[in-house]
Amino acid sequence: xxxxxxxxxxxxxxxxxxxxxxxxxxxxxxxxxxxxxxxxxxxxxxxxxxxxxxxxxxxxxxxxxxxxxxxxxxxxxxxxxxxxxxxxxxxxxxxxxxxxxxxxxxxxxxxxxxxxxxxxxxxxxxxxxxxxxxxxxxxxxxxxxxxxxxxxxxxxxxxxxxxxxxxxxxxxxxxxxxxxxxxxxxxx
Amino acid sequence: xxxxxxxxxxxxxxxxxxxxxxxxxxxxxxxxxxxxxxxxxxxxxxxxxxxxxxxxxxxxxxxxxxxxxxxxxxxxxxxxxxxxxxxxxxxxxxxxxxxxxxxxxxxxxxxxxxxxxxxxxxxxxxxxxxxxxxxxxxxxxxxxxxxxxxxxxxxxxxxxxxxxxxxxxxxxxxxxxxxxxxxxxxxxxxxxxxxxxxxxxxxxxxxxxxxxxxxxxxxxxxxxxxxxxxxxxxxxxxxxxxxxxxxxxxxxxxxxxxxxxxxxxxxxxxxxxxxxxxxxxxxxxxxxxxxx
Numbered sequence: 320x321x322x323x324x325x326x327x328x329x330x331x332x333x334x335x336x337x338x339x340x341x342x343x344x345x346x347x348x349x350x351x352x353x354x355x356x357x358x359x360x361x362x363x364x365x366x367x368x369x370x371x372x373x374x375x376x377x378x379x380x381x382x383x384x385x386x387x388x389x390x391x392x393x394x395x396x397x398x399x400x401x402x403x404x405x406x407x408x409x410x411x412x413x414x415x416x417x418x419x420x421x422x423x424x425x426x427x428x429x430x431x432x433x434x435x436x437x438x439x440x441x442x443x444x445x446x447x448x449x450x451x452x453x454x455x456x457x458x459x460x461x462x463x464x465x466x467x468x469x470x471x472x473x474x475x476x477x478x479x480x481x482x483x484x485x486x487x488x489x490x491x492x493x494x495x496x497x498x499x500x501x502x503x504x505x506x507x
Numbered sequence: 508x509x510x511x512x513x514x515x516x517x518x519x520x521x522x523x524x525x526x527x528x529x530x531x532x533x534x535x536x537x538x539x540x541x542x543x544x545x546x547x548x549x550x551x552x553x554x555x556x557x558x559x560x561x562x563x564x565x566x567x568x569x570x571x572x573x574x575x576x577x578x579x580x581x582x583x584x585x586x587x588x589x590x591x592x593x594x595x596x597x598x599x600x601x602x603x604x605x606x607x608x609x610x611x612x613x614x615x616x617x618x619x620x621x622x623x624x625x626x627x628x629x630x631x632x633x634x635x636x637x638x639x640x641x642x643x644x645x646x647x648x649x650x651x652x653x654x655x656x657x658x659x660x661x662x663x664x665x666x667x668x669x670x671x672x673x674x675x676x677x678x679x680x681x682x683x684x685x686x687x688x689x690x691x692x693x694x695x696x697x698x699x700x701x702x703x704x705x706x707x708x709x710x711x712x713x714x715x716x717x718x719x720x721x722x723x724x725x726x727x728x729x730x731x732x733x734x735x736x737x738x739x740x741x742x743x744x745x746x747x748x749x750x751x752x753x754x755x756x757x758x759x760x761x762x763x764x765x766x767x768x769x770x771x772x773x774x775x776x777x778x779x780x781x782x783x784x785x786x787x788x789x790x791x792x793x794x795x796x797x798x799x
Contacts, residue, residue, distance in 0.1 A: 328761050329524040329545060350762065365521050366545070367581055373543040374761055377754075398521070411580075424580055430604040431627055433514045453517050454582065454604070492517050 321507055324349040324358035326384075328374040330366020330399060334491035338499045352383045360393035360507040363400030365453065365489050368424065371399055372414040381415070388417045393482045393506045395498075401478075401485035402456055409459060418483050419463035426457045426474070426487075440469045440477060444497040450476070450488040457487050482506065515629030515649035518582070518604065519713035522546060522650075522736055526726065526757050527715070529553050529740040532571065533578035539743070542753030546582040546605070548738065549575040554611045554658030555741035555780060558792070564612040566594040572601055584631070589798050590616025592625070599628040605650070607631050608643075610797035611657045611740070620798065623647025633717065635668045635795060637675030637704070638694030642799075644712055645697040651710060653734070654795040655718015658741050660782030662725045664795060665718045669732045672714065680708045718795070721746070721779045723759030723772050730763035745780035752776050 320343070325335050327348035339346050339362075347358050355361075361384075363371075375381045388394050388404075394417075396404045403414045407421035427433070433454060437447040450471075458475035461467060468477040476487040484506060490498040525545025530536045536547045551567040552560065566587050576583045582604035587594035589608055594615070598606050608621050610633050623630040624647035633654035634640035640651045653672070655665030675694070682690060682705065691701045703711050716729035717738035726737045737760055739753075746752045755772035762768035790796075 327524075331520055332524065334520060350765075366523070367521070367525060369540060369581055370525055370543045370545050370757070373541075374758070377758060378762075429602045430515070430518050430582065430629060431599075431602055433518065435510060435514065451514070451517060453514065453521055489517070489521075492520065 320345050321359045321503060322347055322357055323503060323507070324354065324361040326361060326363045326371070326400075328378070329370050331364040331397070331489065331491050334489075335362050335364050338491055338496060339503065341496060342499060342503050344503055349380070350378065352379055355380075355383055355387055358392070360395070360502065362502070363394065363396040363403050364491065365398040365400065368399040368402035368414070372403060375403075375414065385415050385417060388415065388483065391482050393502070395484040395486075395502045395506070397486050397489050397491060398453065398455055401458075401487060404483060404485050407460070418478070418480050418485060419461060419465040420458045420478055420480075420485065421460035422456045423459045424456050425454050426459075427452065427455055430454060436471070438469060438471065442468050442479070443501045446497070448490070448495050448497055449493040451492045452488050455487045458485075511627050512624070512647070512649060516712050518629060519631070519650035522582070523713060524761060525736050526760050527584065527736070527738045528743055528753060529738075530575060530744070533574045535744055535749075536575045536579045538750055539753060540579045540581050542750060543757035544581060544753065545736070546584055547575065547579060548607060548740075549583055549585045549603070553741040553745060554794070555660070555745050556658075557611060558658040566591070566597065566612070569597065569601055572598070572603060576601070576603060586612050587621070588612040589614040590619050590621060592621045595621050595626060595628075599626055603628070605629050605631055608648070609633065610654055610794045614797050620646055631715075633795070633798065634672065636671045636694075637679065638696045639799070640672060640710060640714070641694070641696035641700040641704070644700055644710070648712065650713050650715065652715040652717040652738055655716065655720070656785055656788070657718045657794050659719050659785065659788070660721040660742060660745075660780040661785055662719045662721070662728065663785060665716050665720060665729060666732065668718075668795075669716055669729060669734055672710075673733055676704055676708060676710070679705055720756075721782060722776075723755045723769055726756045727759045727763040727769050730760060736760065741780050747777040
């Protein structure tokens with residue numbers, strides 16, 4: 320059985336857990352460096368990227384997590400998680416800086432500009448998937464091996480690069496398991 | 508339910524496990540963000556000053572809210588008086604992220620809360636028990652917090668309200684389906700929401716703790732009691748070392764079930780805010796009694 324970690328410092332941890340439970344995975348909440356041992360992949364959930372970024376540093380998870388990802392640990396970041404992975408953040412210092420993408424935080428505006436829509440992501444599913452954007456970021460530039468999986472109104476909102484997947488939206492807030500299944504079965 | 512209401516509940520989900528801090532100016536907002544707050548609550552006076560100075564407490568100056576909004580990248584919340592739907596309209600026009608229809612401000616309507624479904628912007632409201640929580644959700648609140656007793660630095664009321672909500676949910680869950688309408692009548696809450704809680708054994712929205720949290724251990728206590736995050740009002744900027752205390756409360760909220768971490772961050776924090784015994788407060792001065 321695959322053991323999937325969820326970075327559990329803040330944010331939509333329970334929501335991701337609920338999805339993974341349906342896929343029959345073992346789940347490990349990652350709060351300390353020791354929790355990284357034995358996981359086959361990790362999800363960086365939605366939440367506040369500034370909060371999670373600061374806690375990563377304070378609890379000494381930053382360096383070991385970055386190293387694991389650079390050595391090939393499959394990782395998927397949703398919303399705040401995407402921001403944590405990016406090598407560049409507009410007007411801000413990056414966090415883990417492992418993925419060849421540049422992101423813009425709160426790119427759509429305040430909560431009044433949050434929205435949801437349905438789109439097909441060919442790489443992942445034949446059916447349209449519900450996409451929920453909450454004060455979401457988007458990708459404003461990609462380089463290297465990073466490959467766009469979905470563009471919405473001229474902005475990239477889903478990217479893959481080797482062992483790394485990042486989405487601006489929150490599949491964990493829907494009942495659609497496609498992306499969780501893709502991550503757990505195709506990437507791990 | 509409208510799509511916007513779902514999105515508003517979703518934003519509250521993204522705040523889970525985090526600390527929302529009261530701030531009265533941009534400088535404090537930056538300190539809060541730096542400490543790791545998931546959101547800031549912009550207001551003119553923190554609850555302990557409102558309690559001391561008395562008078563009518565209202566929505567903050569829009570200029571102040573704008574300055575705070577410009578100074579941070581995390582969500583900004585602000586308070587409107589209970590029932591004051593025009594203050595809420597103003598806050599919505601300012602495009603902040605969340606409105607707290609709050610008993611800490613002087614109520615503007617002694618009969619009715621705001622009809623929150625008339626707004627696109629999300630609302631958080633205080634509650635002391637399940638009936639009150641479900642009435643607010645029935646009016647359109649997309650997040651709930653305990654009322655506690657704001658501005659006291661005394662966590663006892665927040666504990667009482669969290670325990671009451673938990674106990675109410677547990678006793679509702681044990682009922683037979685045929686008992687639900689009578690229970691609905693007893694607690695004065697909408698039937699569909701009572702049914703939801705009966706089926707799911709939890710509120711349909713995120714529930715935070717608020718009102719009296721002053722130390723890292725207070726925050727962790729509320730989390731262990733089942734709270735999904737905490738609001739800290741006067742507790743940070745009325746203490747002697749706000750930066751250090753803010754950081755410590757953020758860490759204690761994440762590591763709420765790890766006493767070693769709580770011990771470590773609680774060390775050498777200097778004085779907590781000036782605090783009050785609830786019994787020493789005149790009955791009519793209790794904020795939690797405002798609203799129904």
